[in-house]
Amino acid sequence: MHNDIAIRLSGLSKSWGTHQVIKSLDLEFGRGQLVALLGPSGCGKSTLLRLLAGLEIPDSGRVEIDGRDVTNAAPSARGLSMVFQSYALFPHLNVAENICFGMQVRKVSAAERRQRLQDALTLTNLQGLEQRKPAQLSGGQRQRVALARAVVAGHSICLMDEPLSNLDAKLRHSVRHEIRALQQRLGMTVVYVTHDQTEAMGMADQIVLMNGGSIVQSGTPEALYEMPANAFAAGFIGSPPMMLMQAGKLPASMRLGAGDERQMIGVRPEHFHIVASSSTDLSGTVTGVEFQGAESYIYLELPGGDAIIVRSPEKSRLQLGDRIGLAWSAMDAHIFAAEDGRRLNPHAHAQAGLGPSITPIRKDAALAAAL
DSSP: OGGGEEEEEEEEEEEETTEEEEEEEEEEEETTOEEEEEOSTTSSHHHHHHHHHTSSOOSEEEEEETTEEOTTOOGGGSOEEEEOTTOOOOTTSOHHHHHHHHHHHTTOOHHHHHHHHHHHHHHTTOTTOTTOOGGGSOHHHHHHHHHHHHHHTTOSEEEEESTTTTSOHHHHHHHHHHHHHHHHHHTOEEEEEESOHHHHHHHOSEEEEEETTEEEEEEOHHHHHHSOSBHHHHHHSTTTTOEEEEGGGSOGGGOOSTTGGGEEEEEOGGGEEEEOGGGOSOEEEEEEEEEOSSOEEEEEEOTTSOEEEEEESSOOOOOTTOEEEEEEOGGGOEEEETTTOBBOOSOTTSOGGGOTTSOOOOOOHHHHHHO
């Protein structure tokens, strides 16, 4: 099992002055996996990547790469490559020279350099651009040069720090696909820092969600989406994220029982049912409608003041100010503690006994047609 672990972190901590940026983390990265470090700005994900790379030394704890203790080792001794947000290309060198620069420094033979260069150009679809300078390349091409440089290094581990943040939305999607395909083809272990949960969900085998220097939840994209460990994870993962409602502000018929005022109910936007007002005790006022092509986002304000988004799979004909009924299935409800956000229901699909008020409700036919 040990051979399946590419990177192991034990008790890793790092502070800047009195501010603890990384708080005693224990984490393992599986070999050949793409692991996304995800979280808001300032959560510690980039610092964690720098600790992995050897660009920073931890205050305490241990970093192991391929079973070797590299906690205090120089970056060059760690056997990994890096792809930066800024590409970090030399403007005076052409594409081929940028890709080969590291190999020249390491005194790789000319024949070996030529072979690795051709392989990397093919893998990253840069053939024919060898003589161009970075200024003559698009953002996506520059990022592919940075990827090619990481590939020719021949290391099995690659660290990527927000590599797509300088690209426009269309390029981000295509280069994201290229990175994932390249990683899988080469069997590389990639640690990928991003604040974009769509990137993380679409690319990663494992997501490590961070906040305030600690790990909130670690697991597959499906696990984080379907079973968020707390309200922070629920509200961070998903686009739009899970909607959180204060249980105490819901109608009495939708209460969950004793202590419900100290609970939050979470429901994914796609799991809400819009129904006739007469068929439910909960109604909301439409405050906005967004047409997204294949679906619509309907913004509602509930009587208690909670604002939620309902995802509808059709073009909506609802208007501002319309009053509509709202319901959800018990099996789609997630329960969290209001005071600290921790998850209270162990399994979202085992809630049929929560109460008769939160039960599957079929969409009213007339209202469904109006959506």
